Amino acid sequence: MKYIYSIIKADYLQRTRSYAFLVTLAITVYVAYLFVPLPTANYTTLSMPGYKGAFNSAWVGYVSAMMTTIMLSLYGFFLINTGIKKDIDTEVGLIVATTPITNLGYLLSKMLSNFLVLLTILGITFVVSIAMFFVRGSGYPFIIGDFVVPYILFALPSLFFVSAMAIAAEVFLRDKLILQCIAFIFFFGVVIGGTKGLPDSNTTVLMDVFGVKTLTGSIKNQVNTQYHAHIDDISMGFIFSGHKKPYQTFVWNGVAFSNIFLLSRLLWLVCGLAVVYLSSFFFHRFDFKQAVRSKKIKNKETDGQLKEAVVYKEPATISLKALPKLVPDYGIVPFIKTELLLLIRKGSKWLWLVIAGIWVGMIFAPLDIAYGIMLPVIWFLQVTRWSELATKEKTNQLHYFTYSSYKPLQRMLPAQILAGVIVAVVLALPIIVRCGIAQNNYAVFNIINGAIFIVLLAICLGIVSGGKKLYEILFFMITYALVEKLFIADYLGAVPHNSHIMYIAIILGLNTFLAITSFTVRNHQARHL
Amino acid sequence: MSLVIKNLTKQYNKEKTGLSDYSITIEKGILGLLGPNGAGKSTLMKIIATISKPTRGTLFLDGQDIVNNPDYIRRIMGYLPQDFGVYPNLNAYEFLEYIAALKGVGGAGLRKRIDMLLEGVNLTADAKRPIGSYSGGMKQRIGIAQALLNDPKVLIFDEPTVGLDPEERVRFRQLISDLADDCIIILSSHIVSDIETIADEVAIMKNGMLLDKAIQPEIIGHVDGKVFETMLENSDLHAFKAKHLIINTTRQKEKTKVRYITKTPESETASTPVSATLEDAYLFLTHNNA
Numbered sequence: 001m002k003y004i005y006s007i008i009k010a011d012y013l014q015r016t017r018s019y020a021f022l023v024t025l026a027i028t029v030y031v032a033y034l035f036v037p038l039p040t041a042n043y044t045t046l047s048m049p050g051y052k053g054a055f056n057s058a059w060v061g062y063v064s065a066m067m068t069t070i071m072l073s074l075y076g077f078f079l080i081n082t083g084i085k086k087d088i089d090t091e092v093g094l095i096v097a098t099t100p101i102t103n104l105g106y107l108l109s110k111m112l113s114n115f116l117v118l119l120t121i122l123g124i125t126f127v128v129s130i131a132m133f134f135v136r137g138s139g140y141p142f143i144i145g146d147f148v149v150p151y152i153l154f155a156l157p158s159l160f161f162v163s164a165m166a167i168a169a170e171v172f173l174r175d176k177l178i179l180q181c182i183a184f185i186f187f188f189g190v191v192i193g194g195t196k197g198l199p200d201s202n203t204t205v206l207m208d209v210f211g212v213k214t215l216t217g218s219i220k221n222q223v224n225t226q227y228h229a230h231i232d233d234i235s236m237g238f239i240f241s242g243h244k245k246p247y248q249t250f251v252w253n254g255v256a257f258s259n260i261f262l263l264s265r266l267l268w269l270v271c272g273l274a275v276v277y278l279s280s281f282f283f284h285r286f287d288f289k290q291a292v293r294s295k296k297i298k299n300k301e302t303d304g305q306l307k308e309a310v311v312y313k314e315p316a317t318i319s320l321k322a323l324p325k326l327v328p329d330y331g332i333v334p335f336i337k338t339e340l341l342l343l344i345r346k347g348s349k350w351l352w353l354v355i356a357g358i359w360v361g362m363i364f365a366p367l368d369i370a371y372g373i374m375l376p377v378i379w380f381l382q383v384t385r386w387s388e389l390a391t392k393e394k395t396n397q398l399h400y401f402t403y404s405s406y407k408p409l410q411r412m413l414p415a416q417i418l419a420g421v422i423v424a425v426v427l428a429l430p431i432i433v434r435c436g437i438a439q440n441n442y443a444v445f446n447i448i449n450g451a452i453f454i455v456l457l458a459i460c461l462g463i464v465s466g467g468k469k470l471y472e473i474l475f476f477m478i479t480y481a482l483v484e485k486l487f488i489a490d491y492l493g494a495v496p497h498n499s500h501i502m503y504i505a506i507i508l509g510l511n512t513f514l515a516i517t518s519f520t521v522r523n524h525q526a527r528h529l
Numbered sequence: 530m531s532l533v534i535k536n537l538t539k540q541y542n543k544e545k546t547g548l549s550d551y552s553i554t555i556e557k558g559i560l561g562l563l564g565p566n567g568a569g570k571s572t573l574m575k576i577i578a579t580i581s582k583p584t585r586g587t588l589f590l591d592g593q594d595i596v597n598n599p600d601y602i603r604r605i606m607g608y609l610p611q612d613f614g615v616y617p618n619l620n621a622y623e624f625l626e627y628i629a630a631l632k633g634v635g636g637a638g639l640r641k642r643i644d645m646l647l648e649g650v651n652l653t654a655d656a657k658r659p660i661g662s663y664s665g666g667m668k669q670r671i672g673i674a675q676a677l678l679n680d681p682k683v684l685i686f687d688e689p690t691v692g693l694d695p696e697e698r699v700r701f702r703q704l705i706s707d708l709a710d711d712c713i714i715i716l717s718s719h720i721v722s723d724i725e726t727i728a729d730e731v732a733i734m735k736n737g738m739l740l741d742k743a744i745q746p747e748i749i750g751h752v753d754g755k756v757f758e759t760m761l762e763n764s765d766l767h768a769f770k771a772k773h774l775i776i777n778t779t780r781q782k783e784k785t786k787v788r789y790i791t792k793t794p795e796s797e798t799a800s801t802p803v804s805a806t807l808e809d810a811y812l813f814l815t816h817n818n819a
Contacts, residue, residue, distance in 0.1 A: 318649035318704055320680060320711065324638025326629070328604075334630030338623065345618040397614030401675070403580045405631035406603045412631075527599075529580040 003101065004109045011083065011113035016120065020465035024079065024473075028121050032128035034238070035067040036060045038136055039249055046216075047235040051223050052247045056140035057133060057147065058254035064129035065150035066215050070192075070236060072118060072125075072155070073162045073210060074480075077184050078473045079121075080114040081166040085175055089395075093286035103280040107167050111276050114163035122159065126151050146254055153257065154211045157268040161209055164272035171279040177384050178351055181476070206264045212236065218255040226250050238486065330406060335415030336422070342392070343385045343423055355381055355427070362430035371431050371443070372494040373483050378427050379454060380479040385423070386455060387471045389416045390462035390518070403526040413522055417452075417459055417515075424451035442500055446493025449507045453491045456514035463521050530591055530682060531556050532577070532713055537586035539572050539737070547572035549737040551586070559709045560742075561728030562717035563811050569737035570717040571611055574687050577715065578608045590683070604633060607681030609672045611688045617661025621652055621671055624660055625678060632679040646674040649704070651697070665692035673701065677708075684714045690723050702727050721808040731807065733814050740814050749805050752790055752813045757800040760784050769795075774816050776809055 015021065035045055036059070039052040045067050046053070053059040087093035096106060130147055165187065169180040195213045198204040204213055216234040223231050227248060358378045362370040390413075393399040402408055425432070428447050435443040454475070461471040481489035487497065497503040532555040539547035548569045562570045575581035577588065579599035587594065593601045615624055625643045629635060647653050650670040655663065660671065669692040676684060686705070690698045705714060706727050718724055724731060725745065732742040741748060756776070761769055766778070766785055773795075777788040790813050794800035 317707070318646065318677065320677065320708055323645055323677075323680075324641045325636075326634040326638055326642060326679065327636035328633055329630070329635030330633045331630075331635075334626060334635065338619070338627040338630065341623065342616060342618060392616070396616055397612055398616065400578070400580060400608065400610035400613050401628060401631055404578045404603060404606070404608055406600055406633040408631075527580065527582045529575055 004105055004112075007101075007106070007109040008113045008116065011110065012116045014086075015083070015113070015117055018465075018467060020467040020470045023465055023470055025121065025124055028124050029128055031071065032064065032068065032125035033132060035064045035125070036129065036132060038138075039247065044239050045236065046219070047239045048219075048223060048231050048233075050247055051227070051229070051231070052249055053219070054140070054249050054251045055133075055136060055138035056251060056253070057143045059252055060129055060133045061143075061146035061148075062150045062154075062215060062254055064125060064132075065147070065154050066210075066212065066236070068122060068125040068129075068151075069155045069158045069210050070212070072121060073158050074188055075473045075477055076118045076121065076159065077162055077166055077169075078181065078476055079469060080117055080163060081169055081177070081180055081184075082469075083110045083114055083166070084170040088175070088286060097286040103283040103285060104277060107171070107276050107280050107283060108273075111163050111167045111272070114166050115160055118159040118163060119156075122151065122155055149254075150215075153262070153265055154215070157265040157272075158210045161268045161272040161275075164275040168275050168279045171283050174284070176348065177472075178347065178381060181383075202260045205258070205260050206267060208264065209268050211261070211265075214257075214261050215255060219252055222252045223250050237484070238481075330411065332411045332415040332418070335412060336419050339389070339416055339419030340422065342388075343382075343419060346385045346388065351381065359427060359430060363434075367431070367434055367438075370434070371492075372485065375428055375431050375447070375492065375494070376479045376482045379424060379451075380475060382423060382427070383472050383475050384468075386420050386458035387462065387468035387475075389420050389455070390459045390522070391466065391468050394466065399529070403529060408526055409519060409523055413459070413519060417455055420455035420458065421451050424455060443493055445504065446507070449504065449511070450492030452511050453507055453514070456511055456518065460514040460518045463518050463525070530713060532683065533587075533589045534577075535587045535589075537573070537576065537588070538584045539569075539576065539581065540584040546737050548576070548583070548586075551737065551739055553732060553739055553742055555713055555715065557709070557711070557713055558729035559705060559714040559716060559727055561724030561731045562715065562734060563721065563724055563731060563807075564717075564734035565815055567736070568734040570734055571687055572737070573734075574608075574610075574685050574715065574717060577602075577683075578606065578610075578685055579603060602683060605679070605682040607676030607679065607684045609676045609686045609689050611691075613672055615660040615663075615668060615671065618659055620659055621647055621656040621674075624671065625675060628675040629678050634679045642678070643674075646677055650674045651700075666694060666697060669693055670697065673704075682712055684708065684712050686714070686716045688718055689716065690718060690720060698723065721806075721811055725807040733811055735815050745807055748810045748814075749807055750810075752805040752809045754802065754805075755790050755792060755813070756788065756803050756805045756809050757791065757794045758786060758788050758803050759795065759800040761787050774813065776812055 036055075037043055037045065038055060044052065046063050053063070084093070087096060126147065130142075133142060133147075165184065169183060173180045173183065191207075191209050192212060195204055195208040198207070198213075200213070200217060208214065216236070220231050220234055223229055227250065355378060358374055358381075362374045362378070365374060388395070393402045402412055405412065425448060428451060432444055432447055435441075435447070457474070458471050461474065462468065465471075478489045478491065482491070482494060485495055487495045490497070491507060493503065534551065534553045534555070537548050537551040541547055551569070551573065562573070564570050572581065576583050577595075579595060579602060583596060588596050590602050595602045616627070619627065622640075622643060625646070626639065629639055629643075644653070647656050650673055652667060652670055652674070655667065660668065663671070669689070673686075673689060676686070684705075690701060693701060702723065705716065708714060709727075709729065716724065716728065728745065730742060730744055731748050733740045733748070741751070760781075761784060763780070763783060763785055766787070769775075769787065769789075773789040773791050775787060775789050779786040788803070788809075790809060794802075
């Protein structure tokens with residue numbers, strides 16, 4: 001048991017001692033601040049038409065716990081789903097594989113480390129929610145139990161299970177990050193959507209991993225009882241009302257938990273352990289990459305050896321004077337070519353097939369669906385490519401060459417941005433052409449502006465944070481919100497806006513800010529290795 | 530052509546100093562850098578390669594300030610870092626074309642030049658394989674090829690022979706010797722024999738400071754007449770180590786052959802004076818400046 005503790009500790013420290021994690025925590029504080037708006041705010045996170053909860057400690061505690069549970073379960077997965085991959089990349093896994101640690105022991109320690117990372121973020125939202133209660137003081141008494149109980153009963157089992165799911169995803173889907181995303185979003189959608197449609201019953205409570213049904217059911221009952229209303233549906237998430245509508249305030253004092261609900265919490269903890277246990281039978285123990293690589297090498301080496309057997313000759317000596325003369329060429333075209341090559345070769349071929357399918361679909365689908373849903377999705381499928389644009393030199397330890405090259409800032413960085421934008425624009429071509437034919441120049445401009453934004457965001461976050469995760473999570477959240485038609489996440493003009501000029505100016509302004517930040521920070525990095 | 534370094538200091542933080550008031554002039558030929566881990570060799574090379582700025586001090590290449598005008602040296606520099614990497618999805622041709630673009634060179638001769646360099650480092654047969662599938666030694670060889678891509682006048686090699694097999698090491702040393710007539714070559718290595726074989730001058734560093742820089746005979750002169758060999762009982766070895774600087778020990782059944790440095794050899798042991806080597810001098814200098 002002691003060695004598992006040591007692994008968890010090392011893994012946890014390794015993950016949290018990064019600038020990117022610090023930025024994640026800062027964002028968490030801000031998001032947690034937004035989780036429980038005052039009734040007078042122009043948005044809600046828990047929406048019932050015409051009703052808002054009074055700002056008492058039960059409302060603040062439970063709603064913030066539930067919002068944290070849902071949001072952290074969703075984006076937290078993407079934060080923790082590379083724990084094993086990190087050991088593969090750093091080759092620490094090869095050392096791990098030679099130690100006596102069992103597959104179960106290793107995966108369990110990774111899962112608990114995942115859980116600790118999420119708990120750290122959870123702890124921050126917990127503290128912020130209490131702080132918000134006092135800051136926004138509404139006159140209701142502070143009851144600590146209203147904060148502690150929902151965080152323990154809703155958040156802990158859910159995040160524990162999500163931590164286990166991240167392990168299963170890494171074991172079964174290995175390094176296929178996009179496939180992991182799709183699988184988890186599918187699971188998430190099934191749990192949230194599936195339990196929402198089910199009737200109130202013990203089975204539903206047991207199946208509800210995040211506990212949404214129990215919480216919303218209790219609130220719904222309170223409103224219906226207090227106002228003799230017939231509220232059927234409660235929506236969760238950031239929902240903007242645009243302008244203030246009349247509402248009635250109800251006082252809700254928390255959930256009276258049933259025994260079956262408490263049992264369900266225990267059940268999901270056990271399920272988490274079971275998922276890890278099951279995964280341990282299929283864990284590659286770091287033989288996967290080696291096996292694939294050695295197989296490839298074996299085949300190719302056999303070919304190579306056959307050729308060498310025929311044509312082998314003593315290697316030539318190098319004389320610099322005898323080498324063909326080169327001419328200066330300070331253009332960026334070769335960089336763009338290489339960047340495009342790297343972007344295209346990144347990821348598996350099946351993903352390109354999916355992308356090709358969506359691309360063709362964008363030609364024929366109704367324009368609002370193609371523009372509002374398919375375009376954000378096809379761009380999101382490039383997330384692992386774009387997130388590497390400005391980080392791959394460091395990841396592959398090639399930055400020694402790039403930073404010591406001739407005018408790297410004026411040539412390398414623009415090439416990376418251009419390559420990313422070219423990919424984005426090519427992927428958006430069906431929409432651009434359709435909007436162009438319809439003489440909707442505003443949309444064409446917005447799409448290109450959006451392409452530049454999403455690529456510059458990747459570059460900027462990669463350079464500033466030094467990692468890919470921050471961009472990947474943020475891009476996922478932006479895409480999710482955009483598909484949900486949340487105007488604040490609309491970076492490509494897919495949602496109607498009040499002022500076209502203002503919207504264009506905002507995106508252009510953001511692009512300028514991202515570009516200046518990227519160039520400034522990279523300029524410093526290139527001379528301070 | 531000369532590289533003049535004056536009073537170079539690199540202070541990472543209050544506790545950690547990479548280089549301390551370091552001055553050296555490097556002319557055409559091969560300068561071997563020797564020093565224990567943490568001596569500041571890589572820091573010095575990074576500063577010369579313009580990827581790290583000194584806290585204080587100046588670097589002039591042919592009168593040009595390369596701290597403030599790094600592009601002057603970048604056009605004529607070949608650099609092989611200690612822990613460099615590659616883009617695993619590119620093959621050797623694509624990778625070297627990319628490096629050529631980084632260095633700002635191209636033209637009709639580029640492909641032919643890459644062919645010849647790959648042949649020179651014995652990678653022609655593997656040139657179309659993704660570099661990600663290369664062994665450590667093969668990666669090191671492609672690193673050497675990239676350093677020579679742009680007609681370099683300043684070559685910086687940080688531990689270049691790591692991962693090379695003995696045959697490749699010999700070939701590398703030969704290659705470096707051939708290049709030395711036209712270039713400044715700065716070479717760091719933990720393998721003293723690599724430096725001993727090819728370096729025109731040797732600089733010995735420790736704790737970010739230059740202990741000595743001279744041609745090899747002068748460096749070796751520090752220990753002339755002070756190196757001895759003797760046979761000891763294994764049981765006496767421990768006590769002997771406490772009194773003398775041991776260079777090497779070779780176990781031979783119950784006895785151990787010991788090579789050591791001293792001003793006054795042990796009278797009770799039959800010590801034989803032997804010819805001093807660069808390794809003896811290096812250990813003597815770094816030990817005496819502890």
